[in-house]
Amino acid sequence: MADPITFSGSPLDRVSVERRDATWIETLRAAEATRFLPLFRLDPLVKLGDARALAWATNALFDGLDPAPPMVLLGMDGEVAHFAVDVSAIEDPMEAFGLKDAAAFEDLRAIAGQLTPGETSIAAQARSLVDWHARHPFCAVCGGKTVVEMAGAHRRCIECAAEHFPRTDPVAIAVIVRGDRCLLGRSPGWPAAMFSALAGFIEQGETLEEAVRREIYEESRIRVGKVRYLTSQPWPFPSSLMIGCIGEATTEEIEIDAAEIEEARWFHRDEVREALAGETSKLIVPPPFAVAHHLIRAWVEEGR
Numbered sequence: 001m002a003d004p005i006t007f008s009g010s011p012l013d014r015v016s017v018e019r020r021d022a023t024w025i026e027t028l029r030a031a032e033a034t035r036f037l038p039l040f041r042l043d044p045l046v047k048l049g050d051a052r053a054l055a056w057a058t059n060a061l062f063d064g065l066d067p068a069p070p071m072v073l074l075g076m077d078g079e080v081a082h083f084a085v086d087v088s089a090i091e092d093p094m095e096a097f098g099l100k101d102a103a104a105f106e107d108l109r110a111i112a113g114q115l116t117p118g119e120t121s122i123a124a125q126a127r128s129l130v131d132w133h134a135r136h137p138f139c140a141v142c143g144g145k146t147v148v149e150m151a152g153a154h155r156r157c158i159e160c161a162a163e164h165f166p167r168t169d170p171v172a173i174a175v176i177v178r179g180d181r182c183l184l185g186r187s188p189g190w191p192a193a194m195f196s197a198l199a200g201f202i203e204q205g206e207t208l209e210e211a212v213r214r215e216i217y218e219e220s221r222i223r224v225g226k227v228r229y230l231t232s233q234p235w236p237f238p239s240s241l242m243i244g245c246i247g248e249a250t251t252e253e254i255e256i257d258a259a260e261i262e263e264a265r266w267f268h269r270d271e272v273r274e275a276l277a278g279e280t281s282k283l284i285v286p287p288p289f290a291v292a293h294h295l296i297r298a299w300v301e302e303g304r
């Protein structure tokens with residue numbers, strides 16, 4: 001697991017305790033050194049050029065905007081505060097901010113591979129958080145209006161005082177193995193020959209291991225015994241945590257659920273090794289950008 005997991009490894013300190021101080025937050029928002037990452041319809045502003053980089057603005061960019069765009073504190077890099085700003089209410093932010101060809105709002109999924117690992121994590125936090133706030137202007141308990149507290153760490157209803165916290169949805173993703181073979185599947189619409197680890201949302205009242213066994217059985221009718229956790233990945237589309245496992249199959253006969261996947265097959269470790277090395281066109285596995293790649297690679301390397 002040498003390569004960093006995309007969307008993890010933020011250099012920012014989230015200042016969970018200090019952010020309770022609203023006066024301090026206001027000081028940070030007004031400080032010249034403070035950095036703001038604008039997001040338009042969840043796409044972060046990035047610098048164009050040979051490689052993409054997050055395009056941080058100063059508060060001068062938002063001068064005169066009425067109402068002020070919603071902001072959440074991502075964290076501190078030393079003494080410098082970093083906020084995410086939702087500029088989706090501005091009709092043409094490129095025009096409004098006088099941005100030229102050097103920067104653009106771009107889809108995070110498309111550009112994550114070009115950002116540094118730390119930047120992918122900051123952008124993931126910004127995207128998930130801005131999305132959650134935009135979707136929760138009203139209280140799920142009473143329908144009242146909610147307001148931001150603790151610089152974006154949660155919202156509170158002004159009618160019934162209920163607190164609402166940004167959610168992260170856990171997803172179990174697993175490479176299922178049996179001896180020298182592993183079970184991979186493909187979804188409709190994927191590039192030809194692309195197969196990956198099977199995955200599904202963890203449901204209420206089940207463990208990670210139980211979720212893996214249920215999902216794999218639902219999608220392939222393969223029974224899974226021992227399940228071990230390997231690594232995880234934040235997945236900000238909109239707000240999941242992919243929890244990566246390796247599971248041991250106890251059966252071999254595949255019967256797919258066509259409503260969920262298009263195909264599932266057993267692949268020999270040698271075939272998968274070739275696919276990782278890009279030496280075959282018969283099997284394509286996900287790129288290092290995805291946690292499935294790390295799971296598949298870890299299993300192949302265990303067999304050396």
Ligand SMILES: [Zn+2]
Binds near residue numbers: 140141144158162
């Ligand atoms: Zn309420």
